[in-house]
Amino acid sequence: MTAPEQETRQATPCAFVIFGVAGDLARRKLLPSLYELWVEGRLHEETAIVGVARRDYDDAKFRQEVAAALEEFHVPGCTQTAEWRSFQRTLHFAGFDLEDTDGYRRLYQRLSELSDDTRVERQAVFYLSVPPEVFPDVVDHLDEAGLTRRHATKDGTWPRIVVEKPFGRDLVSSRSLNDRLLASFDEECIYRIDHYLGKETVQNLLVFRFGNTIFESIWHRGSVDHVQITVAETLGVENRGRTYEQMGALRDILQNHIMQLIATVAMEPPSAFDGRHVRNERIKVIEALRPITEAEVAGDFVRAQYIENVVDGEPVKGYRQEENVAPNSATETFVAGKFHVDTWRWSGVPFYIRTGKRLASRVTEVSIHFNEPPMQLFRGLDDTPPRNVLAMRIQPDEGISLSIDAKRPGVTMALDSVQMDFSYAESFGGGSLADAYEALLLDVIHGDPMLFARSDMHDAAWVALTPVLDAWQDPTLGMLDYYPAGTWGPRAADELMKRDGRAWRAL
Structure with a gap:
């Protein structure tokens, strides 16, 4: 979440690495959200988005797959625009199995090459869109390849890591996973995401x-x-x-x-x-x-x-x-x-x-x-309405409703419960609200942990x-x-x- 004075924050160059990029979450949420942030001008022009999956893709094939995901899960026709043509240049692919130690070394080399090509030092973000049980192994391999603290930028900025729920199955497993993350990342660099x-x-x-x-x-x-x-x-x-x-x-x-x-x-x-x-x-x-x-x-x-x-x-x-x-x-x-x-x-x-x-x-x-x-002044009435309720609708039809008691028009004293409503769609235009992942991914890139x-x-x-x-x-x-x-x-x-x-x- 960005405070009002932070809305003008300048985007910084970022290498956004998505492990499990061929999965459902990446295709439905992460890639469309990153594309929308690009269209809105919220990502730096030197942003690099690197997909990791066990696929035999080159960059061109990966871009085709991302285009297909955007057409299916975002806005049909969006890949026929100038925004897509500029966005696709940010897309790169690193194909390897998550257990392949050499693959992480190749990823290190790929990130270094991207920085050398553009002469831009990028903040690294590792998004683990993979099953929770493999989190520790991925972090181990990142560590071994020098992609955690040893891959800090020249100004000393360490990479950030994003992990999805569930964060453990119980207190013991949660603490064990947390200890493993803290061995390689500082707390302020760990983003435990909850899209709500x-x-x-x-x-x-x-x-x-x-x-x-x-x-x-x-x-x-x-x-x-x-x-x-x-x-x-x-x-x-x-x-x-x-x-x-x-x-x-x-x-x-x-x-x-x-x-x-x-x-x-x-x-x-x-x-x-x-x-x-x-x-x-x-x-x-x-x-x-x-x-x-x-x-x-x-x-x-x-x-x-x-x-x-x-x-x-x-x-x-x-x-x-x-x-x-x-x-x-x-x-x-x-x-x-x-x-x-x-x-x-x-x-x-x-x-x-x-x-x-x-x-x-x-x-x-x-x-x-x-x-x-x-x-209860109106206790004797046959139709005494229920107590006041303030309802905050998170999804769908996002809005807020307050029910209050009012006299029904007429010559007799009769009460009704009436609604005072606020609707996002009506108050801020009929367009759909931005996906939660847009705000969260931008906060990760900017290093804002409030919503994590x-x-x-x-x-x-x-x-x-x-x-x-x-x-x-x-x-x-x-x-x-x-x-x-x-x-x-x-x-x-x-x-x-x-x-x-x-x-x-x-x-």
């Missing part, structure tokens, strides 16, 4: 809270009854069955995306709008999560798996019928739960979360549910969730529930709210 933090609406949470006195003044336990966070997907695991079997919904979404949303909603105002101070406040929230007991896991958490169903007239497979999924798999595709943030501001305010695959609708939303008035997780953030999240993972090892506590594909999850998730006298917001 790059979304416009998530970034706007900070502005919404700390730029508007009217809302921050009621953002506390005195006014708020509870908070709900929903991250729902309509898709199943698609072609990720083998990978998803090792994760499940808790590791895939709760440990990172939802924890970051909780932190952003509940954090205190930072003393400065920069990476260090904002991230300091986020980590305080996660460290303040109340430890979860075994009994609370049994009563306050739900894990479930989708089963086959007919959705919109089409048969949909259950999770166990997906490719590369065990026929008796106990991996959860849905999780719901309740957290407490034990701070002065949020003491006694529950944070309810739910996330799942094959749900009824694709939506990510944070909703703040306010207390009822201390005196530090190692202590991952540690705190794993510490908070370890009691849940441990309890789920007991079949009686980790009992798997089921829900038909295309629904809002298992009944147990509704019962979780009902026991507290609340209900999930209709989405």
Whole structure:
């Protein structure tokens, strides 16, 4: 995220190396985002984008593959433009297997040649768009080839490395991976990416809270009854069955995306709008999560798996019928739960979360549910409306909605709940919002860490969730529930709210 005074930052020459460039993430997100940054003039003219994959490509063939990806996943026809013709000159390829030590030496040589050809020293960025289990091996080989600290620029700037989630499977593996990264890169050079933090609406949470006195003044336990966070997907695991079997919904979404949303909603105002101070406040929230007991896991958490169903007239497979999924798999595709943030501001305010695959609708939303008035003047009315709710829609239809009570026109006293809405599309034009990866990749190039997780953030999240993972090892506590594909999850998730006298917001 760039502060206002940083919008005029000059781009610096960069060698952006993508490991796994033939993969889905690179083709759908990374390459289109880099192209869009180029079109917008946000990349230096001497930028070099180097793709690494186990392919027998030369630069010309790689450029053809990138063009095909842009036509399929970005804007059809974009490769017929002058912008594409200039962008393709930045594209280079280094073909080798990730286990090939000599390949990394050739990469070192290629980067050196690119600098020699243009007489420009480039900041190196290594993006690991590869399975997490090979992160340590890739870093080892980068080290051996002199591509980490020993490949610093002449002014002493070290290369940066970007790693995708999941960052470990638990606290032990997360710390082990972090130790390996820190052996070769300084903390300020490690960018643990979570694309949710790059979304416009998530970034706007900070502005919404700390730029508007009217809302921050009621953002506390005195006014708020509870908070709900929903991250729902309509898709199943698609072609990720083998990978998803090792994760499940808790590791895939709760440990990172939802924890970051909780932190952003509940954090205190930072003393400065920069990476260090904002991230300091986020980590305080996660460290303040109340430890979860075994009994609370049994009563306050739900894990479930989708089963086959007919959705919109089409048969949909259950999770166990997906490719590369065990026929008796106990991996959860849905999780719901309740957290407490034990701070002065949020003491006694529950944070309810739910996330799942094959749900009824694709939506990510944070909703703040306010207390009822201390005196119910309209208690006797038959149609007393529900409490006020502030809903922040992360995706799709990005925007903010506030429900308030109003008198219905007429000679009798009758109340209705009405909406005050802000829509990104209506307020800032009908064009689509920039992809989250655009902002995040630019921040990596500029060395701005605000929207990236530090190692202590991952540690705190794993510490908070370890009691849940441990309890789920007991079949009686980790009992798997089921829900038909295309629904809002298992009944147990509704019962979780009902026991507290609340209900999930209709989405």
